Amino acid sequence: MKVTNWGNYPKIDTNFQGFSSIEELQNIVSTTDKLVARGLGRCYGDSALSQNIVSTLRHNRILAFNDITGQITCESGVSLAEVLEVCVPKGWFIPVTPGTKFVTVGGAVASDVHGKNHHVEGSFSNHINSLDILLSNGNVVTCSKNLNSELFWATCGGMGLTGIILQVTFGLKRIETAYIKQEIIKARNLEEIMEVFEASESFTYSVSWIDCLAQGKSQGRSIMMRAEHAKQTDLKPGTPPLQLPKKRKLAVPLDFPSFALNSLSVKAFNFLYYHKAPGKLTESIIDYDTFFYPLDSIHQWNRIYGKRGFTQYQFVLPKENSRTGLKEILNQISQSGQGSFLAVLKLFGKQNDLINFPKEGYTLALDFAINDKVFPLLDELDKVVLANGGRLYLTKDVRMNADFFRKTYANSEAFIKLKHTFDSSNKFQSLQSQRLHI
Amino acid sequence: MSKYILLLGASSDIAKAIARRYAQEKFNFYLAGRRLPELEKDAIDLNIRYGVQATALPFDMLDFNNHAAFYRSLEPKPTGTICVAGYLGEQKEAETNAGEALRIMATNYTGCASILNIVANDYETRKEGFIVGISSVAGDRGRASNYLYGSAKAGFTAYLSGLRNRLSKAGVPVLTVKPGFVNTKMTEGLPLNPVLTAQPEEVANDIYKAQISGKNVIYTKWFWRFIMLIITSIPEGIFKKLKL
Numbered sequence: 001m002k003v004t005n006w007g008n009y010p011k012i013d014t015n016f017q018g019f020s021s022i023e024e025l026q027n028i029v030s031t032t033d034k035l036v037a038r039g040l041g042r043c044y045g046d047s048a049l050s051q052n053i054v055s056t057l058r059h060n061r062i063l064a065f066n067d068i069t070g071q072i073t074c075e076s077g078v079s080l081a082e083v084l085e086v087c088v089p090k091g092w093f094i095p096v097t098p099g100t101k102f103v104t105v106g107g108a109v110a111s112d113v114h115g116k117n118h119h120v121e122g123s124f125s126n127h128i129n130s131l132d133i134l135l136s137n138g139n140v141v142t143c144s145k146n147l148n149s150e151l152f153w154a155t156c157g158g159m160g161l162t163g164i165i166l167q168v169t170f171g172l173k174r175i176e177t178a179y180i181k182q183e184i185i186k187a188r189n190l191e192e193i194m195e196v197f198e199a200s201e202s203f204t205y206s207v208s209w210i211d212c213l214a215q216g217k218s219q220g221r222s223i224m225m226r227a228e229h230a231k232q233t234d235l236k237p238g239t240p241p242l243q244l245p246k247k248r249k250l251a252v253p254l255d256f257p258s259f260a261l262n263s264l265s266v267k268a269f270n271f272l273y274y275h276k277a278p279g280k281l282t283e284s285i286i287d288y289d290t291f292f293y294p295l296d297s298i299h300q301w302n303r304i305y306g307k308r309g310f311t312q313y314q315f316v317l318p319k320e321n322s323r324t325g326l327k328e329i330l331n332q333i334s335q336s337g338q339g340s341f342l343a344v345l346k347l348f349g350k351q352n353d354l355i356n357f358p359k360e361g362y363t364l365a366l367d368f369a370i371n372d373k374v375f376p377l378l379d380e381l382d383k384v385v386l387a388n389g390g391r392l393y394l395t396k397d398v399r400m401n402a403d404f405f406r407k408t409y410a411n412s413e414a415f416i417k418l419k420h421t422f423d424s425s426n427k428f429q430s431l432q433s434q435r436l437h438i
Numbered sequence: 439m440s441k442y443i444l445l446l447g448a449s450s451d452i453a454k455a456i457a458r459r460y461a462q463e464k465f466n467f468y469l470a471g472r473r474l475p476e477l478e479k480d481a482i483d484l485n486i487r488y489g490v491q492a493t494a495l496p497f498d499m500l501d502f503n504n505h506a507a508f509y510r511s512l513e514p515k516p517t518g519t520i521c522v523a524g525y526l527g528e529q530k531e532a533e534t535n536a537g538e539a540l541r542i543m544a545t546n547y548t549g550c551a552s553i554l555n556i557v558a559n560d561y562e563t564r565k566e567g568f569i570v571g572i573s574s575v576a577g578d579r580g581r582a583s584n585y586l587y588g589s590a591k592a593g594f595t596a597y598l599s600g601l602r603n604r605l606s607k608a609g610v611p612v613l614t615v616k617p618g619f620v621n622t623k624m625t626e627g628l629p630l631n632p633v634l635t636a637q638p639e640e641v642a643n644d645i646y647k648a649q650i651s652g653k654n655v656i657y658t659k660w661f662w663r664f665i666m667l668i669i670t671s672i673p674e675g676i677f678k679k680l681k682l
Contacts, residue, residue: 001629
């Protein structure tokens with residue numbers, strides 16, 4: 001059947017199976033090669049595409065939750081949305097969350113997702129107590145930072161290539177309320193927003209939206225959102241602290257025609273978005289859904305990029321090279337006229353695990369509708385990323401080449417060696433791993 | 439008050455979705471089925487997500503002799519019984535293999551009738567309770583590709599109809615559910631038309647709504663009623679020549 005991930009590109013014909021019990025999965029694994037696990041398909045490109053796909057979505061039970069210690073054990077197909085439904089009313093929150101809650105726990109591990117709190121709380125793997133993984137030989141192995149640690153580190157951020165993640169035990173964080181106390185700060189250009197980031201390191205959450213098409217003095221104008229979990233005293237008296245009022249969901253009912261998004265409409269959107277923020281600094285209390293998952297409220301928003309789909313180019317540059325590298329990339333984008341609707345800038349904290357994406361410095365995520373001009377532009381951007389010691393996020397990638405991957409991920413050789421140790425028959429492969437010669 | 443639902447064939451995808459739907463209404467569960475370790479995990483999941491009690495119980499639809507003892511062992515007795523057990527089987531295999539043919543018929547019809555007879559007697563005496571049977575659109579007309587399954591479901595549909603007739607005097611409602619295509623393990627990887635195919639959660643929600651409003655027979659998705667109306671209206675002389 002036809003399968004595609006969040007970017008709607010590529011769309012492939014593939015053999016698609018699922019499982020609920022471990023025995024069913026063992027059957028599939030023993031009889032299938034060129035196999036990759038897939039959860040909710042929120043990776044943008046081909047990481048969760050292969051000749052054979054095994055869906056984890058029916059392997060979706062929450063097996064333990066201790067509301068005193070905040071430790072939770074989920075099968076890999078449980079979504080973060082489902083975890084939130086269980087833990088928020090009891091005063092717990094997901095320790096690290098990406099910008100959508102519609103990812104599975106297994107996917108969060110395989111991508112080692114990061115969030116707006118990376119500079120303080122690291123990536124998802126930082127909060128994992130243990131993982132159960134089914135290897136290609138059919139054995140189920142438990143691993144953690146202390147037990148079978150090589151398997152653990154090759155699996156966190158390992159894009160599903162070591163085996164099939166079966167269950168994950170991780171620690172939640174305490175919250176007093178389901179609300180967020182947010183400050184919004186406008187920055188007129190790149191220099192200003194970088195200063196604001198440096199000055200915001202004590203905030204648990206920080207992220208900024210950046211206008212990639214503004215040029216000249218306004219280049220890099222941004223809106224920073226920095227925030228903390230609200231305390232009970234921050235709420236209006238009488239507000240139930242841990243329950244959110246029900247909201248209406250919007251949906252994008254069909255693929256937009258490709259002319260709907262052009263450099264003019266994107267420019268207009270970015271202009272309005274920037275000027276919508278009232279003053280230089282505003283404070284507000286908003287619910288966690290609005291803060292963490294603004295786009296989740298618009299069902300299937302990926303359809304605005306039309307039938308051909310889109311890709312997200314997310315890179316990180318080391319802090320010392322961030323200013324020059326970002327400027328060069330912003331110059332190239334505004335010259336190309338290839339609009340990016342949502343561009344998100346964030347300052348990562350330190351991290352150096354085996355195969356994780358984040359490292360200390362600025363990360364920028366740019367959406368591009370797929371068209372003939374996009375790939376040559378991204379090849380040009382690659383040169384800047386490489387020259388400045390940066391790298392690309394595998395979860396968003398659909399087109400980087402094997403050589404670029406090896407040069408930019410310092411531990412790629414060690415990772416590839418471990419992958420083939422644990423998966424000696426090279427059973428677990430994705431279109432991405434084939435492209436990157438992993 | 440702790441109200442229990444007896445879920446027969448509790449490890450199917452539709453059964454799991456039904457459990458999660460009724461758990462939102464704070465029902466407790468007896469999860470009855472053959473794969474006990476899996477059902478035990480389902481029971482934990484229901485407890486963590488919804489704060490309800492669920493007990494996993496070994497139950498084999500084909501083990502007729504134990505059905506009465508099984509039902510006697512339930513305490514408190516379930517307020518509602520939902521029979522989800524089903525086995526599609528291999529039509530081709532069953533045409534030559536009597537074991538497979540019998541298994542299809544027993545899982546989908548005789549086994550269900552055996553256990554529901556026992557449940558019905560109890561509900562009739564107590565003048566309370568409700569029964570839901572998951573049949574199938576495949577029971578509305580036999581087709582070459584799955585008529586053993588279809589005929590067993592047809593038998594089950596007729597059984598539920600008769601049971602409804604009998605229990606109406608005791609005030610015990612019986613709901614017949616006829617799902618069309620549902621996105622489950624049974625159909626995974628098949629190129630089903632997404633417009634015609636229901637998610638298990640939609641089926642569960644349709645069942646819950648129909649059950650509380652006292653409906654008799656529902657199709658899910660609803661338009662299968664009209665699809666089946668067309669299919670059952672095709673004259674036999676033409677129907678027998680179709681490739682179905």
